[in-house]
Amino acid sequence: MKSSRTPIDYNEQREEFETWFQSPLGRALLADQRRKVEWVTREFTGAHQLLVSVSHRLPIATTTDFSMRMMTTPRWAANLSDGVVVSDAAELPFPSESMDLVVLHHTHDFAEQPHQVVREATRVLRSSGHLIIIGFNPIGLWGIRKLISRRRHAPWGGRFVSPGRVEDWLNLLDCELGDVCRGFHRPPIRKAHALDRLGFMERLFNRLPLPGGAYYCISAEKRVLARTETRRRWRKQAKQPVAMPVAGSVSALRPHRHSTKDSQQERHS
Secondary structure (H helix, E strand, C coil), X not given: CCCCCCCCCHXXXXXXXXXXXXXXXXXXXXXXXXXXXXXXXXXXXXXXXXXXXXCCCCCCCCCCEEEEEEEEECCCCCCCCCCEEECECCECCCCCCCEEEEEEECCHHHCCCHHHHHHHHHHCEEEEEEEEEEEEXXXXXXXXXXXXXXXXXCCCCCCCCCHHHHHHHHHHCCEEEEEEEEECCCCCCCCHHHHHHCCHHHHHHCCCCCCCCCEEEEEEEXXXXXXXXXXXXXXXXXXXXXXXXCCCCCHHHCXXXXXXXXXXXXXXX
């Protein structure tokens, strides 16, 4: 039996997701994610950092200690700032092993091929580089809200890929898992004053290792050893004496014999 639901247009979902972040609930979630990423990356250093986001208007990881910080956005817009590249998250226009830190901010939640998005992030990441993935958590109040939602507006139209599935992808991509933490344990309500009153839930649930929370933050390190070329060893052979012929003389290749008559003529002369 075929599903009656129409296919989700993830391009449209990304635009709605950007607008949703301007709501009180979206602003509160983004502020919590910024604090979480700032804490996770507090000891990371390097030259190049890349943020793969659903919008250039959602900056995150802006306080890291990296020489150059870049970000991608899926569509062009007027007055893009320096360091913003228009690119599809599944086909990043960067060389392999060129980034020291890559942050995926809900990118795989709104992608046609979420596994390819994670694969591209690990491709541009150098060995021993760090990868941070932020995604919606399907377990908890926010996951229940997605299941009962009839209208597939953002963010409820996102994939809500489970953290366990993302961890399996990272294991297959030669990445060593680090911290897996969850954040924003407040329910998905719209009113700002109600969100402020429920702030105590953050302090309570942060002390308990519960699987709930609106989002997860997975940290991983790429562990691909550099290729070492094996040099071929040649066996040394003993040197053999070689007779060198005189140039231009064919007879020089043959041994010269002196006859008795020639010897007598040489003595008389």
